[in-house]
Amino acid sequence: MSEDTKFEGRGIVNGTVTGPALVSRTPFSFLGDVDIRTGDVIGELSDLKGRNIAGQVLIVPATRGSAGAWRFLHQLKQHGTHPLAIITGELPDPSVVQGAILSGIPIVSGLADRIGNQVTDGAMLRVDGDKGLVALE
Amino acid sequence: MRLSDRDKAMLDGAEGPANREAMAALVQLGEAFDAEDMVDIGYAHVHAGMAMYLGDVELMEDLASRGAKMAVPSSTNIANADMAEWQATRAPESLVRLQRRAETAHGAMGTGGCFTCTPYWAGHWPTWNTHMASIESGVTVFCNSVLGARSNRDGSFAVYAGMTGRYPRFGLHLDENRQPTHEVVVEAAPDGTTDFTALGYAIGAEVTNAVPLIKGLTRRPNLDELDALGVGMATSGGVAMFILPGVTPPYTASDADNDADLPSIRMGESDLRAVYDDFCSGEETGFDIVHLGCPHASFEEMKHYAALLEGRTVRDGVELWITTNRTVRQMARDSGLLKPIQASGAKVISDTCPISCHFARTTSPDPKLGVEPPTLRTIVVDSAKQARYIRDMIHCPTLLTSTENAVETAVTGRFIPRW
Numbered sequence: 001m002s003e004d005t006k007f008e009g010r011g012i013v014n015g016t017v018t019g020p021a022l023v024s025r026t027p028f029s030f031l032g033d034v035d036i037r038t039g040d041v042i043g044e045l046s047d048l049k050g051r052n053i054a055g056q057v058l059i060v061p062a063t064r065g066s067a068g069a070w071r072f073l074h075q076l077k078q079h080g081t082h083p084l085a086i087i088t089g090e091l092p093d094p095s096v097v098q099g100a101i102l103s104g105i106p107i108v109s110g111l112a113d114r115i116g117n118q119v120t121d122g123a124m125l126r127v128d129g130d131k132g133l134v135a136l137e
Numbered sequence: 138m139r140l141s142d143r144d145k146a147m148l149d150g151a152e153g154p155a156n157r158e159a160m161a162a163l164v165q166l167g168e169a170f171d172a173e174d175m176v177d178i179g180y181a182h183v184h185a186g187m188a189m190y191l192g193d194v195e196l197m198e199d200l201a202s203r204g205a206k207m208a209v210p211s212s213t214n215i216a217n218a219d220m221a222e223w224q225a226t227r228a229p230e231s232l233v234r235l236q237r238r239a240e241t242a243h244g245a246m247g248t249g250g251c252f253t254c255t256p257y258w259a260g261h262w263p264t265w266n267t268h269m270a271s272i273e274s275g276v277t278v279f280c281n282s283v284l285g286a287r288s289n290r291d292g293s294f295a296v297y298a299g300m301t302g303r304y305p306r307f308g309l310h311l312d313e314n315r316q317p318t319h320e321v322v323v324e325a326a327p328d329g330t331t332d333f334t335a336l337g338y339a340i341g342a343e344v345t346n347a348v349p350l351i352k353g354l355t356r357r358p359n360l361d362e363l364d365a366l367g368v369g370m371a372t373s374g375g376v377a378m379f380i381l382p383g384v385t386p387p388y389t390a391s392d393a394d395n396d397a398d399l400p401s402i403r404m405g406e407s408d409l410r411a412v413y414d415d416f417c418s419g420e421e422t423g424f425d426i427v428h429l430g431c432p433h434a435s436f437e438e439m440k441h442y443a444a445l446l447e448g449r450t451v452r453d454g455v456e457l458w459i460t461t462n463r464t465v466r467q468m469a470r471d472s473g474l475l476k477p478i479q480a481s482g483a484k485v486i487s488d489t490c491p492i493s494c495h496f497a498r499t500t501s502p503d504p505k506l507g508v509e510p511p512t513l514r515t516i517v518v519d520s521a522k523q524a525r526y527i528r529d530m531i532h533c534p535t536l537l538t539s540t541e542n543a544v545e546t547a548v549t550g551r552f553i554p555r556w
Contacts, residue, residue: 012169013165013169014165032499032529036499036500036501037501066375067272067273067274067277067290067291067292067371068292069292070292070293070294071187071190071193071292071293074190074192074193074196074293075190075191075193075500075501078190078191078192078193079191079501091169091170093290093375094166094170094289094290094291094292094294094308095290095291095292097165097166097169097170098162098166098291098292098293098294099292099293101162101165101166101294102162102196102292102293102294
C-alpha cells in the first residue's frame with residue numbers, strides 16, 4: 001500500500017483546521033459516549049473509552065443515531081471540549097451535521113477507513129471541510 | 138443545490154442577519170444530503186432553549202435579538218423547568234429564571250410557546266403532506282406516521298426552518314423514502330400506552346433505522362397508543378416513520394398485503410415482557426417518585442388519571458408526578474379534572490418531566506445556577522421512553538408498569554408489576 005499524504009473525501013461541514021488524529025474503529029454516539037465537561041470518552045461500546053476527544057481530529061467509521069446528538073456537540077463546544085474536526089466513513093446523521101454546523105466543527109466523510117489504515121494517533125492532519133480534503137502535515 | 142430567488146435573497150441578508158445565518162446553515166445541510174432544492178414548510182417544532190445546558194437558552198436569545206421571527210406556525214419543545222408552578226418540583230429558582238428567558242425570546246420570535254414533547258395535544262396538528270421540521274423525534278414519528286406530514290429527525294435546525302419557512306428536500310420529505318423497509322408482525326395484544334411504548338421500543342431496537350410496516354394488531358390503537366408506539370420506536374432506534382395500513386396516510390388497510398419481499402420480524406408477548414423486565418431494575422419498595430405522562434399527557438389521559446385518582450390518596454413518602462403541557466393543564470383545570478388529581482396529593486407539572494428537569498446528571502449547567510441533582514432511589518414509570526432516559530440521564534433505577542398499576546403503586550406504596 002502506498003503511503004498517501006492527501007485524501008479526498010466528501011466535504012460535509014465547512015471549515016479548515018489542523019490537529020492530531022484520534023482513530024476509532026467503532027461507531028460513535030455524541031449522546032452518551034462522551035462526558036461534555038471533560039471530553040473523556042465514557043461509552044462502553046466505543047473503543048476510545050478512557051481517551052479524550054478535546055482538540056482532536058476524531059476519526060470514526062459512523063455516528064450512532066440519536067436525534068439529540070446536535071446538542072451534545074454544541075455542549076462540547078460550549079465547554080471547550082469539542083473535537084477540532086470529525087472524519088467519518090458513512091455519512092453522519094442529520095443531527096450530527098446540524099450540531100457541527102452550529103458549532104463550527106468541520107466534517108469530511110467517506111475517509112475513515114483509508115485514513116484510519118494510514119495514520120496513527122497523534123499524526124497531524126489538516127482538514128478542509130469546504131473541499132473535502134484531508135492532508136497529513 | 139437549486140435555490141429560489143427568496144432563498145438567495147436571504148443568503149444576501151435581505152431578511153436580516155438571523156435569516157442569513159439560518160439559510161446558509163440550511164444550504165450546508167442540504168448539500169450534505171444531496172438535496173436538489175428546498176421545500177416550503179408549513180410547521181416547525183423548535184428548540185426551547187434549555188436552562189440545564191450551558192449557553193443553550195442564549196442560542197434562542199441570540200436569534201431573537203437579531204430580529205428572528207417565525208415565518209410559519211411553530212411550537213416550542215420541552216424545557217428544563219415548570220415555568221409557572223416550579224416549586225412542586227423543588228427546582229432551584231435560578232434555573233427557572235434562566236428558563237423563563239427562553240420563554241421571553243420565543244415570545245419575541247412569535248413561536249407558539251407550549252414547551253412540550255406533544256405539541257399536537259396543544260393544538261399543533263400538521264396535516265397530510267405538510268412539510269415540516271421537528272427537533273423532537275417523537276413529534277417527527279407521530280406527524281409522519283399518524284398525520285401524514287413530512288418530517289426528518291432534526292436537531293436545532295428546526296428553528297432555522299421555522300424562521301425561513303424553508304427546508305432542504307431530503308430524507309422523509311421525498312416519497313421514495315416513505316416506503317416500508319421491514320415488515321413487523323405483531324403477535325401480542327398490546328393494550329394501553331405503556332404496552333405500546335414497550336412494543337415500539339422492541340421494534341425500534343430490532344429494526345434501528347427503518348420504516349417498519351406494522352401488521353397483526355387486532356384493533357386500531359387510539360391516538361394516545363399511536364403516539365406511544367412511535368415514541369417507543371424513536372427511543373430505541375432511529376425510526377422516524379412507521380406505516381400502519383389504514384392509519385398512516387395514504388396507506389389503506391389493503392396495503393398490508395403488498396409486502397412480499399420485505400425482511401420480516403415477529404413481535405410476541407415475550408418481546409413486550411422483555412422490555413418491562415429490562416426497565417424493572419429498582420427496589421420494589423424503595424421508590425421515591427411515580428411518574429405518568431411520557432410523552433406529555435393528552436387531555437384524554439388526564440381524564441383517565443382523574444378517574445383513577447378520584448377519592449384516592451397518594452401514600453406518604455411517595456410523590457406522584459403527572460407531566461403534561463401547559464395547554465392541556467389549563468384545559469384540565471377548566472374542566473374540573475385537576476381537582477380530584479390534586480386532592481389525591483398528585484402533582485401536575487408542565488413544561489418539563491423527570492428526565493428534562495434538574496434531575497439530569499449528564500448535563501452541565503452554568504455552575505452559578507447552583508443546580509444539584511437530588512439523590513433518587515427508584516422512579517416508577519409507565520413509559521419505556523422515560524425509563525430509558527432515566528437510566529441514561531438520571532442514572533437511577535426504574536420500575537416500569539402500566540398506567541393503572543402505577544397509580545395503584547403510588548396509592549399503596551407497593552410496586553404492582555404489569556404482568
